[in-house]
Amino acid sequence: MIPLTEDKSLYTALNEYSKSGAYPFHMPGHKRALYPGLPYNIDITEINGFDDLHHAEGILKNTQKKMQRLFDSEYSYMLINGSTGGILAAITAVANYGDEIIIARNCHKSVYNACELNALDIHFIYPEQDIYTGIAKSITPDSVKQAAGQYPNSKAIVITSPTYEGVISDIKSISEIAHSFGMVLITDNAHGAHQHFCAFCREGEPIENGSDIVISSLHKTLPSLTQTAAAHFNSTLASRERFEKKLSVFQTSSPSYVLMSSIDCCMDILSNSKELFLRYEDDLLRFSTGAKSLQNLHILCMGNDTPQVHGFFAFDLGKIVICTENTDINGTALSQILRTRYNIETEMSYTNYVIAMTSICDSEKAFGLLLNALTEIDKTLKPKKSEKRFFEIPRPHRSSYKPADLNALPNEPIYENGILVSRQYIYAYPPGIPIIIPGELLDDNIYSYIEHLKSEKLKVES
Ligand SMILES: Cc1ncc(COP(=O)(O)O)c(C=O)c1O
Incomplete structure (x- = not known):
C-alpha cells in the first residue's frame, strides 16, 4: 500500500505506484503503457491508498485542502x-x-x-x-x-x-x-x-x-x-x-486520476506563482502598449482603450479581443489570416472580433509573435466607418411553454399567435450562449439574426 502523507502530491503517489511493480488486477482495462504519449501509467481507479473523490478523506482531500488554502475558500471541490x-x-x-x-x-x-x-x-x-x-x-x-x-x-x-x-x-x-x-x-x-x-x-x-x-x-x-x-x-x-x-x-463515479493529478499539479504551480503572474502582467502591459500603434484593428480595453470607455465594471486583460469593426475584414477573415500566414490559431472568431486566450504559460516571445502579426496585418487593412457597427442581439418573445413542458409533447410544430414555438436551443458556437431556447417564439427578428450570423460564416448549431 502507498502510505499517505500530507505533503506527497497525487502526481508523485501515482508515479510511485506506477513504478512499484504492483500488478493491476483493477480498472482501467488498459493495464498500463500502450500508445506512447498517453498517460496510461498514472491512470488508475480508486484502489487502496488513493481515496474516493465522492467521499474524499485522504490524498484527494489533501488536494482539495490545497485548493481551499490557495483560493481562500471555505470549501473547494475538484471537478472532472x-x-x-x-x-x-x-x-x-x-x-x-x-x-x-x-x-x-x-x-x-x-x-x-x-x-x-x-x-x-x-x-x-x-x-x-x-x-x-x-x-x-x-x-x-x-x-x-x-x-x-x-x-x-x-x-x-x-x-x-x-x-x-x-x-x-x-x-x-x-x-x-x-x-x-x-x-x-x-x-x-x-x-x-x-x-x-x-x-x-x-x-x-x-x-x-x-x-x-x-x-x-x-x-x-x-x-x-x-x-x-x-x-x-x-x-x-x-x-x-x-x-x-x-x-x-x-x-462520473470513475473520476480520472490523470485529470485529478493535473489539478494537484496546477495547485502546486499556483502555490509558487507570484513571479509567474507578475511576468504575465508585464507581458500583457507590454502588448497593450504595442497595441497603441494599430491604426485599423484595435484591442478591447488595451492600448488607448479602457473598460470605462465601454461601461464595463472591470475587464480581464488576459483575453486579447481583437476588434475588426473599423476595418474592411470581419473576425472570421482575421482568424484565417492569422492561421494561414502566421501559424497562429486563436480561440474563437465572431462577426467583428477574434479572441486570443492567454495564460501564465505564454512566453514573452509568443506575445511578440501575435503583436507583430497584428501590426503587419493592420498595415494591409483599409479603414471602414460603418453606420451600424454591430448587430443587436434580439430579445426573443416567450410563448406559454417552458422548456421542460415541451419535452412531454408530441414532436410536432407548435404555433402561438401564428408564430412557430422553438422546440430547441439554437446557438452560435462558440461560445455556446443560446440565441433562442425551447418555448420562445421563432419570429422574423430571430430568423434575420441567424441569417446574419450565417452570412458572417459563424457556426449556428441546434
Ligand atoms: C461561460 C462558460 N460557462 C461554462 C462553460 C463550461 O465549461 P467547461 O467546458 O469547463 O465544462 C463554458 C465553456 O465554454 C463557458 O464558456
Whole structure:
C-alpha cells in the first residue's frame, strides 16, 4: 500500500505506484503503457491508498485542502466534468423542481440545461450590448435589484463573470443584493480561475466578494488538463451537504486520476506563482502598449482603450479581443489570416472580433509573435466607418411553454399567435450562449439574426 502523507502530491503517489511493480488486477482495462504519449501509467481507479473523490478523506482531500488554502475558500471541490458538471450541481442544489430562478441571458448552455432538468421558471436579466463592439457588458447591480424585486420568490441568481470576452461584473454589490433578497448567488467563473492570482483582474473576484457558489474551469485559464475545474462553496444560505450530493450526481463515479493529478499539479504551480503572474502582467502591459500603434484593428480595453470607455465594471486583460469593426475584414477573415500566414490559431472568431486566450504559460516571445502579426496585418487593412457597427442581439418573445413542458409533447410544430414555438436551443458556437431556447417564439427578428450570423460564416448549431 502507498502510505499517505500530507505533503506527497497525487502526481508523485501515482508515479510511485506506477513504478512499484504492483500488478493491476483493477480498472482501467488498459493495464498500463500502450500508445506512447498517453498517460496510461498514472491512470488508475480508486484502489487502496488513493481515496474516493465522492467521499474524499485522504490524498484527494489533501488536494482539495490545497485548493481551499490557495483560493481562500471555505470549501473547494475538484471537478472532472468541467464547469458544466459544477453548474448543473450548483443549480440543482439550490432550487427545487419547478422553482423560480433569475439568470443572465448570456449564460452558458449548462445553466440552461440545469434549468430545464429542474423545470425552473426562468426570469432573465439582459446585459446591455456595448455600443462599439456589441459585446455583452457587465451585469449591473441595478438590473439585479430590479429582477430580484420583480421576482422575489426566485431561489438563486446566476451570472457569468468574467464572460468569454473578459467582461467582469461587480460581484460584491450583486451578492449583497442577492443576499438581501434571500437569494443564492452562483457565479459561473468558468473563464476566471486565474482571477484570484492576477492583480489586473482581481476586481470582482467572486470567492472573496460574497458569491455563494463559484464554478471555475481550471483548464481554460490555468495550467491544467481539459475538463478540470473547481467549485468553491462559501454560503450560509445554500446547503453544502446538498451541493456535495449533487456533485456526485453530475460527476462520473470513475473520476480520472490523470485529470485529478493535473489539478494537484496546477495547485502546486499556483502555490509558487507570484513571479509567474507578475511576468504575465508585464507581458500583457507590454502588448497593450504595442497595441497603441494599430491604426485599423484595435484591442478591447488595451492600448488607448479602457473598460470605462465601454461601461464595463472591470475587464480581464488576459483575453486579447481583437476588434475588426473599423476595418474592411470581419473576425472570421482575421482568424484565417492569422492561421494561414502566421501559424497562429486563436480561440474563437465572431462577426467583428477574434479572441486570443492567454495564460501564465505564454512566453514573452509568443506575445511578440501575435503583436507583430497584428501590426503587419493592420498595415494591409483599409479603414471602414460603418453606420451600424454591430448587430443587436434580439430579445426573443416567450410563448406559454417552458422548456421542460415541451419535452412531454408530441414532436410536432407548435404555433402561438401564428408564430412557430422553438422546440430547441439554437446557438452560435462558440461560445455556446443560446440565441433562442425551447418555448420562445421563432419570429422574423430571430430568423434575420441567424441569417446574419450565417452570412458572417459563424457556426449556428441546434
Ligand atoms: C461561460 C462558460 N460557462 C461554462 C462553460 C463550461 O465549461 P467547461 O467546458 O469547463 O465544462 C463554458 C465553456 O465554454 C463557458 O464558456
